[in-house]
Amino acid sequence: MSSQNPKNEISRRKFLQNSTLATAGIYLGILGMPKVFGNVLIDKDAKGIQDIKLNNGLKMPMLGFGTYGLSGEVCQKSVVEAISAGYRLIDTAKVYGNGVEVGKAIKQSGIDRKQLFVTSKLWVDDAGYENAKKGFEETLRKLQLDYLDLYLIHRPRGDVKGSWKAMEELYKAGKIKAIGISNFDPAQLADLLSYAQIKPVINQIETHAYFQQANDYKVLKQHNVQMQAWAPFAEGRNGLFTNEVLTQIAKKHGKTTAQVSLRWHYQLGIVAIPRSSQKEHITENLNIFDFKLDDADMKAIEKLDLNKTQFPEWS
Numbered sequence: 001m002s003s004q005n006p007k008n009e010i011s012r013r014k015f016l017q018n019s020t021l022a023t024a025g026i027y028l029g030i031l032g033m034p035k036v037f038g039n040v041l042i043d044k045d046a047k048g049i050q051d052i053k054l055n056n057g058l059k060m061p062m063l064g065f066g067t068y069g070l071s072g073e074v075c076q077k078s079v080v081e082a083i084s085a086g087y088r089l090i091d092t093a094k095v096y097g098n099g100v101e102v103g104k105a106i107k108q109s110g111i112d113r114k115q116l117f118v119t120s121k122l123w124v125d126d127a128g129y130e131n132a133k134k135g136f137e138e139t140l141r142k143l144q145l146d147y148l149d150l151y152l153i154h155r156p157r158g159d160v161k162g163s164w165k166a167m168e169e170l171y172k173a174g175k176i177k178a179i180g181i182s183n184f185d186p187a188q189l190a191d192l193l194s195y196a197q198i199k200p201v202i203n204q205i206e207t208h209a210y211f212q213q214a215n216d217y218k219v220l221k222q223h224n225v226q227m228q229a230w231a232p233f234a235e236g237r238n239g240l241f242t243n244e245v246l247t248q249i250a251k252k253h254g255k256t257t258a259q260v261s262l263r264w265h266y267q268l269g270i271v272a273i274p275r276s277s278q279k280e281h282i283t284e285n286l287n288i289f290d291f292k293l294d295d296a297d298m299k300a301i302e303k304l305d306l307n308k309t310q311f312p313e314w315s
């Protein structure tokens with residue numbers, strides 16, 4: 001993921017001046033500058049999506065595009081639209097069964113591969129040293145790519161230790177730029193850290209207004225493991241898009257509840273990967289960098305926490 005953008009040189013310089021403070025974890029309270037998540041905010045691209053630096057030094061956009069549930073032509077079209085709208089982080093997984101379409105969309109977009117940040121995940125059926133290596137090669141082949149930016153253990157099931165060893169080797173061989181985990185709780189993270197030679201760069205977990213994961217947030221920060229939010233809208237479950245509190249805040253800022261939700265993640269330094277198959281939503285979800293939630297907004301959203309998953313069927 002390259003962030004060179006000559007047009008943006010002035011804001012880049014300004015940003016670098018501020019980044020010393022950001023590194024110290026000071027929330028500057030200006031538009032576009034969220035609380036840092038133990039990482040350094042290092043750049044802005046043309047659409048205003050800042051990059052963060054992961055704990056291995058790799059740059060990753062602060063907002064990405066999810067592809068769960070997208071398949072066939074809809075998937076390909078949505079990913080092309082997302083890249084064209086300005087998303088650079090694309091999140092997929094072997095189990096989504098859409099690797100071929102995501103790969104075709106990447107080719108169709110015409111964008112330089114190095115400008116993209118492609119994430120995929122090792123499914124539980126491929127857990128263990130040998131299977132993980134095979135699973136990874138299959139994923140890469142379907143995507144028609146020769147490396148992944150980020151590869152995650154999708155769920156902490158089966159031989160996690162064997163999977164991690166395989167991923168560490170693939171990382172060292174340059175086939176993956178960063179390795180991480182998903183759906184690990186703090187105890188499972190601690191277990192992984194007890195034998196890992198390479199620390200995970202991120203943990204991708206369910207995170208939205210109804211399930212804010214305050215403890216995981218704290219633990220991940222302590223370990224400098226970036227928190228990434230799956231289902232940042234809880235897929236609209238429990239009336240999230242029409243929630244009264246979010247609606248009021250949205251009205252106040254002339255925004256939508258979706259944008260308020262994503263801005264909330266962003267201001268907490270959590271990387272969100274919203275999914276949409278509609279062009280208007282794809283664009284809408286990118287337009288979160290021209291307003292700021294104030295303390296009262298953030299506190300009101302904090303109170304929406306039900307502290308429980310909205311996806312009990314996946315637990």
Ligand SMILES: NC(=O)c1ccc[n+]([C@@H]2O[C@H](COP(=O)([O-])OP(=O)(O)OC[C@H]3O[C@@H](n4cnc5c(N)ncnc54)[C@H](OP(=O)(O)O)[C@@H]3O)[C@@H](O)[C@H]2O)c1
Nearest residue numbers: 066067068091230231232233234235258274275276277281
């Ligand atoms: N690691 C894991 O275990 C895991 C689990 C689940 C998801 N994920 C990842 O996280 C990504 C996001 O999660 P998700 O896809 O489950 O759910 P989500 O992003 O929370 O919600 C997607 C839903 O929200 C709707 N939507 C999107 N933007 C909208 C807007 N501006 N206004 C109104 N509705 C809007 C979409 O409908 P439209 O298509 O009509 O816009 C879709 O139905 C996934 O795609 C996947 O990449 C990872």
